[in-house]
Amino acid sequence: MALETAEEYTVRWFDPADREPFLDLYTDTFGGGSDEWFQWKYVDTPRVAHVPILVATADGEFAGARAQVPFLMRAGDETALAMRFGDTMVHPDHRRHGVFSRLTERALDHYGEMPVQFCYNVPNDLSRSGFLKAGGEIVANLPSFYRVQQPGALAAGTDLPITIAARAAAPAVRAYLRGRDQLASVPEGVNVVEHAEIPVPLLAxxxxxxxxxxxxxxxxxxxxxxxxxxxxxxxRAFSAGSGGRTDAAIVTGTRTDEDGVTTTHVVDVLPLASSDRRDTALRSLLAAITSAFRDSDLLAYCGTAIPRSLLAAHGFQSDGRLPLSQVTSPTKLVAYDVGDGDWSVGGVDVADPRGWALSDVELDAR
Incomplete structure (x- = not known):
């Protein structure tokens, strides 16, 4: 039963008995959510010893939850513990009673007393206002790029005329991408390797x-x-190099959603910082990846580690320009200062959009 005000709800830390109602509400709110996924995301995290989830209850009834994912972040020569907010959810019976705001405020108050220097997330259009009301600030629009290999993927869930038009455009799109790939410059003497498993020591x-x-x-x-x-x-992980040295690596993540759309994300690119050898290897790596995942409906990348010119050479388009700006939403980074007012790490201003170098590694559970 819903209570009258947010103050009447009990907000506490996660208890093992909350696992089943958390997963039930997650499935109803977002879809998916398994016990194995929960164990990975919230229990096995290497950065904190506790399960970083706040729970709201009404007379003992599970009413909502705010989950955080901890990250050890680096800027300049310093490291800092940060929390990425995510998976905030309120049971339909308890919405519009201030539970969302109460959970957010409790999280910020708690982490303000802990060795956490800032929190961040990329909320969707529906929930962003609630996060801004709780003290978050939009600090950047993070660039995202898509290689649309099957136009129907962008029309999934839309009306029939749009779907028919997208299917009709598919042959032209495939011809365009083949042309881009053939024209893209791929260096000689660079060896690309796909690894049988994620090569953790190499990536580190x-x-x-x-x-x-x-x-x-x-x-x-x-x-x-x-x-x-x-x-x-x-x-899947791919690396490239020459002369017996590995110069760069890319990790991809692939998933098929409930509409049957298969998307492959370029999750990470290492090293993060540019160099001549790294950038040369990336040219071979991106060519290998567009070939390896030619059956995916979409290839996606969020970040700044891959030069825009290289992405464009292989048919990746920015979500900030037509036509993608009409069918995608910008990735808005919201950050929260929970420290002593000096909103910086290693001399880098967290409120400055130029101060961030994020990718899907930090932004989502991909």
Whole structure:
């Protein structure tokens, strides 16, 4: 039964008995959600020892939850613990009673007393206002790029005329992408390898070789071991180099959604920082990936580590320009200062959009 005001709800930390009602509400709210997924995302995380979920109850009844995912972030020469807000949900019987705001405020109050320097997330259009009301600030529009290999993927769930038009455009789109790939410059003498499993030690070494000064997640071995065990995604890793040296690597994640659309994300690119050898290897890696995933409906990338010119050479288009701007929503980064008022890490201003170097690694459970 719903209570009259938010103050009447009990907000507390997650208890093991909350697992089943959490998953039930998650499935009803977002779809999906399994016990194995929960164990991976919230229990096995290497950054904190507790399950970082706040729960709201009404007379003992599960009313809602706010879950956080911890990240060890680096900027400049410093590291800081940060929390990514996500999976906030309120049972339909308890909505419009301030439960969402109460959970958010409780999380910010708690982490303000802990060694957490900031929180962040990328809320959708429906929930963003609630996060901004709780003290969040939009600090950046994160660039996303899509290679649309099957136009019908963008029309999934829309009306019949749009779907028919998208299908009619498919042959022209495939011809266009073949042309882009044939014209893209691929360097000679670069060897591309697909790994049988995620090469965690290699990825960690490549990360250490070129770290940007802007805010990003630390890619050490414990984090990488955890990150690519999400049971809902299929991960593959590719590396490239020459002269007996590995110069760059890409990790992809693929999933088919409830509409039957298969999307392959370029989840991470290492090293994060540019160099001549890395950028040369990336040219071969992106060519290999567009070939390996030619049957996916969409290829997607969010971030700044891959040069825009290289993405364009292989037919990736920005979601900030037509035609994608008409069918996608921009990825708006919202950040929350929970520290002492000095909103910076390693001398990098967290409120400055140029101070972030995020990808799907930090943004979503892909």
């Amino acid at each position: 070494r490549l990360y250490r070789r070129g770290r940007p000064s802007s805010v990003h997640a630390v890619r050490d071995e414990p984090f990488l071991e955890w990150r690519y065990h999400n049971p809902d995604w299929e991960y």
